[in-house]
Amino acid sequence: MKFTLSWLRAHLETEAPLADILAALNTIGLEVEGVEDRGAALASFRIAHVVEAVQHPNADRLRALKVDAGDGKLLSVVCGAPNARAGMKGVLALPGAFIPGTGITLKRGEIRGVASEAMMLSAREMGLGDDHSGIVDLPEDAPLGESYVRWAGMDDPIIEISVTPNRGDALSVHGVARDLAAAGLGRLKPLQPAQVAAAYPAPLRWEIADPRACRWVLGRGIRGLRNGPSPQWLQDWLVAIGQRPINALVDVTNLFTYGLGRPLHVFDVAKVRGGTLTLRMAREGEELAALNGKTYALTAEDGVIADEAGPESLGGIIGGSHTGCDEGTRECFIECAVFDPVRIALSGRRHDIRTDARARFERGVDQALPPVALDLATALMIELCGGEASEVAAAGAEPDWRRSAMLRFERLAGLGGAEVAPDEAVGILERLGFMVEARDAGSVTVAVPSWRNDIAAKGALDQAPGLPAERARAAAEGCAQVEPEADLVEEVLRIQGLDRILPVSLPVAGIVPPPALSAKQARAVLARRVLAARGMLDCVSFGFMEAKVAALFGEAPAALRLENPIAADLDQMRPTPVASLLQAAARNAARGYPDAALAELGAAYRSASPEGQLQVAAGIRTGHTPRHWAEASRPVDAMDAKGDALAVLAALGVPMAAVSVTTDAPGFYHPGRSGVLRQGPKTVLATFGEIHPRARAALDLVGPAVGFEVFLDAIPEPKRRKRGAPDLPAFQPVRRDFAFLVDEGVPAEAVLRAARGADKALVTEVVLFDRYAGDKLPEGKVSLAIQAVLQPRAATLTDAEIEAAAAKVVAAVGKATGAVLRG
Template structure:
């Protein structure tokens, strides 16, 4: 929203400077985007008279001028302008002045032997246009020596503010003046619309065929008009805010759009077909050639203004070219209407049309202002274009906009943090136009003025348009009606609190911290989210790339990895091969590995945190950290590259479980992994006999064959929802034994079927007070080991607590370890 300082002062009686006005606008919530002072750079320039203009003695294309700038000193000027002549009035710059159009600072000099002590300026040199064919030629009565900026009216700063979507009243100069006056920066000047006596019956009549297209419309004709250029003051105002003057009739409608925030439209009566202008919805196949020269294919959801020939305007958005006014217009018809804001927003968005009218209608206009706006526009047309006015034609009715709101004085302090006296709160509302209806010691009830449709907003006034809210919200009609009622029931007290606070300046509201709910804030992540984030970091640190895949796949493929119940079949899949919820993320990762292998990237390590779907219940959706490795291990100076095996997958799964705080000593591995794993090269990680935490192993060769993935490939799943939360213990002093640990290695020969876990548990339980850790470091089969047996080598860490162990005590612990392992597994100590 742009306006000039002088325009603002037409509505606001104030001597405040533009800087004070800008500060106040920012303080009351109308943010200033910028201030353009067009006259600042032109301040040094003066109106001058050419006393004499003769040919330059030494240059064919130059002229020698004697110039008077009003200070009694005659100056010599060398000028190349062809229009320089004796007696003309122009604009002169003296040495030291900055020339904005050329970017130079003027200096006195000599050109071809003739002194040049000043400069006569063109429009381009002053930065006022592109014309540089000659120097500026002013009227003969221009005051000699006067500041050109002041004489030309360029000392009028242009202020631009940003307007929030709820403040349609601030899209008018008068609305801004009202806010400034309420904030104490001057007095709002009275305004009233002079009544115009009708001279004849209106040649056009309004009809509302569909209330969705329009709620209320007024119109009147003016005949005998002369639609020439608008007066200079009106052109200057429109030019200052970036609008191009067109003709008097069009300029008047643009003036009221910005001055009073009331968009209008004028039709040329001679171009309208028939005697009726109808507010209706567009019909299939209709189009509109708009005033911007573009053709728009209309939708049945667009409200239009139509005559007997078809649409003449897209109501509230843009007028039509066919019935627009031009220099030949002798009788015009003024349209002043009230439209549904939601429908205007939808039509403007649908056709990508951005106009000043749309910006105001979609925010909501003053529903009571139509008669006064029409009278004011009629009077200006008569004053500037002549003619006589007809009677007013009307259709529809003024909506029931009157409403009230109640403010409890204590809420200004409780919600706004500012302790204001009740009298001051009431006075601020009254200065904004709110009328007191009832008041007691604790609260006040006020009538909301018609121009503030954002306060205690009620959509019932606009629901007569019907259907627009339904389309806007994507709801069925019943839900749309409930949504409208919900909007109407929004607590209006908060609107009044905002008005009271901002009028004193938003910067005066003290910053108040929200009360602390607890000394220690709650964690940002739930335990489940924290587990997932930690698992993701662990797998990434182990060199795995995270994937995000679909949670569904082809039913035939899903059957390779488990049951595919009909309840998990998609009724309307996005593709024929994505019709089944997957039984495990491992399936999706193996498909990704197969696609990589087919393109020559066989060595992959992929991971995903996703869901396994077992049934349609919430409990049947299990959160899983899964991974797949395929190909060979990376080359390393200390290790020869080899194919992946089950232990690689086990290491990944165990690393995730350890990071999640699972006590590793309590885990055991059983050989009952799901059927898509290799039966002899896989396992299930358990904590106790029933709690399954993970599975791992090589993928079954038949599964790899079905997926066209050359083996081997290994995979794992960690069931994050099954991981028990670690017990929260108060941290004490770190356990740092004062004595050196002792490490002993043992190699046991056990039957082939004995699991290493059983041996480790037996060794760990042999002397719990002293044994700190037991780890398997070698599995051997071959020479020296009987057929059907294997050698398992473990390292036991013995940590003394009270004193350094003697050799005899260490040997006693070793004997107990051997005995415990032998008893539990039948193992014998390898010689």
């Protein structure tokens, strides 16, 4: 939002200097983005009179001037401008002045033997344009010796502020002046309603055919006018804020848009087809040739103002070129309407139209201002262009914007963090336009002014008639959550000065800060790090895939089908991240990289309920193991996947002694080369195995592929125990190796579990270190070699005690599995 200092003072009676105004704007929440003082660089330039102008004695293209700068002393100036002549007035720069257009600092000198004590300036040399055809030629009545900046009205700084989306009232100079007056920087000049006599019936009538297009509209004609350039003061204000003056009628609408935050539009009555302007929704195939030179294809969700020929304006956003006012306009019709903010925002976004009118309507305009604004605009247009006004044409009704809000004084400190006296708080609200309805010792109830659309009472949000029922319900539900008291607290604190709120540190929850990650988050991070340390690349893939591919890796229920997928082959939520990783591996293999080790921490979807979304640490390996100097590369197998899964479980604190293996892995694994890692009979911690050949073929994945899933949600959180002294036995452990001959169908896990349970107080660890099948063994038998660690705690073990413990191990394994020691 831009405005000049003089424009602000047209609405605010104040003697405050610019610096104080800028400081106040920042403290009341209207942050100053920048200030442009166009006259600062020209402050030293003066209006001078050329007393004499003669030909330079030594140069054909130069003239020697005698110039009076207002002090009666004549200065010698050498000038090359062809329009330099005696009697004219121009702009003079004295020695020591900086010339913006040339970037030099002026010095006294001598040109071709004639002294030059000053410089007469062109527009380009002053940085005011590109004209360098001659020096600036001022009117005869320009005051001699006066500052050129002051005389030209350029000592008017341009202020730019940042306005938050909720403050539609601050998108007007009058609204900014109101805030500054409430902060004590002057007195707000009230709007003086104009008295406009009606000389004839309205030339056009309004019809609201669809209440979605408009809530309330007023209009008035002016006939017998002479449209032309607007006065200099109006052009100066508009140019200063980056607007291009067009003509008096259009410039007045821009003046009201920025000055009062009240967008207006003018129609040329002679160009309107028929005698009625209809506010309706656009029809199929209709277009609008807009004032910006573009043509827009309208939709049924766009509200328009139309005549018999079709749309002549996209209501509240931009007018049409067909009925625009120009210098030939002799009768205009002023439109002043209230539109639905949400519909304005959606239409503007749909067509990518950014206008000053849209910016104000979509934030909400003053819903009680249209009659006053229409009278003021009519009076100003008649003053500038002549003519006489018609009666007012109207349609619709003024929206029911009246509402109340309550402020409890203790909330100023409790919610806002600042102590404010009740009388001061009430005074601030009154200066902002809130009217006191009731007050007691602890609170005040105020009527919210019509221009503060951002402060809504509970259940009192105004809705345009004809809005969709679902939107009305949503608005009502949202309104029920609105707390207008917080808005009033904000108003009081910002006008008092946001800089007066003392900074307060947040209370310390404890001496030791809580962990930044929850236990579940920490497990996920640790699982990702473990897999990366094992040489697997971390992946992030889509959580959905093609339904027929998903069916290869589990159920693909219709409840997990996407109604609006981003692609035809991404229409089903995936049952496991393993499927996504295998697709990635297949793409890599097709490009010459068959050996992949990929991992992902993501979701597996089993049902539409929250319980059906599982957090999984998954990984796959394809092709061959990485080449290493110490061992040859080999095809990956199920044990590689099992090792990955066990590494994750061990890092997450799962006791490995409690983990068992079963062979009931999901169907996308090879039935004879896969397994399930369990803790107890019911808790499934992970699955692993070789990928089924059917799934590999469907994915065009050639060569071996293995995978695993670790279900992080199923891993129990470790019990929190107080840290004590480490368990460091004083006696040396004893390790004994056993080689058992067992049936080839006996799982190694059964042997290990039996050995661990042989003497729980003495046997602390049992590991499998060899499996042998082949020559010198009976048919159907294999050899499993294990190592058991015996850890004494009371005394060093004797040979007899060691032999007794070994006998327990042999007996326990034999009883559980039928195994016997190899001879």
